[in-house]
Amino acid sequence: MTYKKKFYRAIKQTLFIAFLFSVLFIGISLLNTQGHKESTRQIAEPVISEEVRDYRPLVEKYAADYGVTEHVDTILGMMMQESGGRGKDPMQASESYCGERECIKDPELSIKQGVSYFSQTLEEANGDIKLAVQSYNFGKGFIQYIHDKEKDYSQEAAITFSQEMYANDPDKEKYRCLRDEAKEIDACYGDIYYVKSVITYRNKLAEE
Numbered sequence: 001m002t003y004k005k006k007f008y009r010a011i012k013q014t015l016f017i018a019f020l021f022s023v024l025f026i027g028i029s030l031l032n033t034q035g036h037k038e039s040t041r042q043i044a045e046p047v048i049s050e051e052v053r054d055y056r057p058l059v060e061k062y063a064a065d066y067g068v069t070e071h072v073d074t075i076l077g078m079m080m081q082e083s084g085g086r087g088k089d090p091m092q093a094s095e096s097y098c099g100e101r102e103c104i105k106d107p108e109l110s111i112k113q114g115v116s117y118f119s120q121t122l123e124e125a126n127g128d129i130k131l132a133v134q135s136y137n138f139g140k141g142f143i144q145y146i147h148d149k150e151k152d153y154s155q156e157a158a159i160t161f162s163q164e165m166y167a168n169d170p171d172k173e174k175y176r177c178l179r180d181e182a183k184e185i186d187a188c189y190g191d192i193y194y195v196k197s198v199i200t201y202r203n204k205l206a207e208e
Contacts, residue, residue, distance in 0.1 A: 046204040051085025052076055055111060062112050066119040074129065075115060077201035078136060081194060093117060125153075130195050134158055137194040138165075158192050165189035 059076055063069045079085055082092040089104040091114025097104055104110045118136050124143050125131040131153035135142045138161065145161050146153060162182070166175065166189040177188035191197070 046200050048076075048080055048201065048204055048208075049084045049086070051090070052080045053085075055079065055085055055090065055107070058108060058111050059115065062115040066115050068115065068119045068122060071118070071122070071129070073202045073205040074133065074198065075118060076205055077198040078118070078133065079111075079114070080201040081191075081197045091115075128153055130199075133198050134195050138162070138190045153195070155192075155196075158195070159185065159187050162187035162189040162192045 053076075056072070056076060059079070060069070060072055063072050063075060068075070079090050083090045088107055089102065089110040090107050091110045093110050093113040094101050094104045096117040097109075097113045104113065114136075118132065121135040121140060121143065122129070122132040124140060125135060131143060131146060134153060138158075142158075142161055146157060149157075151157060163186055166172065166186055169175075169189070172188070175188040177183045179191070179193065182188055182192050
């Protein structure tokens with residue numbers, strides 16, 4: 001075999017090996033991408049705690065008392081967002097009950113007060129479930145804010161309200177601002193994505 005033929009054969013072998021490595025690399029990349037998508041989907045899938053599920057009978061009881069039986073899954077979704085069903089105040093209803101945090105020490109009282117307050121926000125919101133849910137988090141002042149502007153609930157309105165309330169309060173140390181995206185836009189009053197989270201949990205509960 002001449003030198004020239006050996007040279008061309010070596011080039012072909014090198015190109016073939018390079019081609020195999022390219023195919024292998026692309027295959028691994030596609031698998032990793034699919035795995036990442038699957039992992040992201042799994043992380044995004046809402047999970048309802050057993051504590052929240054265990055409170056369903058109690059929520060149903062007080063929902064019947066306050067005329068909001070059709071919203072049991074929504075109330076459980078709110079509980080999931082508030083506390084995951086943990087602690088002595090699973091509905092985080094202390095502020096609406098006594099005007100300050102952590103005054104409720106009994107889960108049943110928390111649920112009774114939480115359902116009662118939600119029924120009030122729903123009535124004042126004229127049945128607008130999103131406005132009622134967000135007002136459970138923001139307070140009833142948000143309902144008046146929306147009505148004064150002759151508008152319906154929207155994500156943009158929730159963000160603007162949060163920004164205004166945060167900007168007008170000189171004591172900003174009391175705000176936790178747990179969401180980074182809210183902190184970036186100075187919307188640290190309440191939870192601007194509360195409705196979105198609650199509805200996600202509600203829909204998950206409705207599937208079960």
